[in-house]
Amino acid sequence: MGLTFARQAFSNxxxxxxxxxxxxxxxxxxxxxxxxxGSSLLMTVTGIGFQNPELVYFYGYVDGKPSQLIQxxxxxxxxxxxxxxxxxxxxxxxxxxxxxxxxx
Numbered sequence: 001m002g003l004t005f006a007r008q009a010f011s012n013x014x015x016x017x018x019x020x021x022x023x024x025x026x027x028x029x030x031x032x033x034x035x036x037x038g039s040s041l042l043m044t045v046t047g048i049g050f051q052n053p054e055l056v057y058f059y060g061y062v063d064g065k066p067s068q069l070i071q072x073x074x075x076x077x078x079x080x081x082x083x084x085x086x087x088x089x090x091x092x093x094x095x096x097x098x099x100x101x102x103x104x
Contacts, residue, residue, distance in 0.1 A: 005073045010050040013076070017048070020080045021094050029093050032058065033079040034069065043067060044083065045095050
């Protein structure tokens with residue numbers, strides 16, 4: 001089965017985030033700055049998933065509240081940045097990637 005738009009976007013995002021995370025100090029975590037809502041939002045991302053053929057999901061926190069962003073692959077546009085860890089005693093949180101088990 002060939003790659004679909006969502007799977008390809010997911011794979012590309014995963015590679016970029018993995019590379020970004022590798023360069024972070026242990027006191028930093030990845031955050032995503034979203035600028036498509038009339039103002040910018042900072043989301044601490046804990047997971048990313050996708051649903052074929054064209055949706056990508058971002059899971060995490062905005063202002064400490066659980067949040068989920070659903071985006072069409074043609075609308076994905078964000079800035080990777082780093083933020084200080086919320087709890088200095090815990091290891092840094094890294095983004096997990098959630099691939100669907102059934103891509104029928």
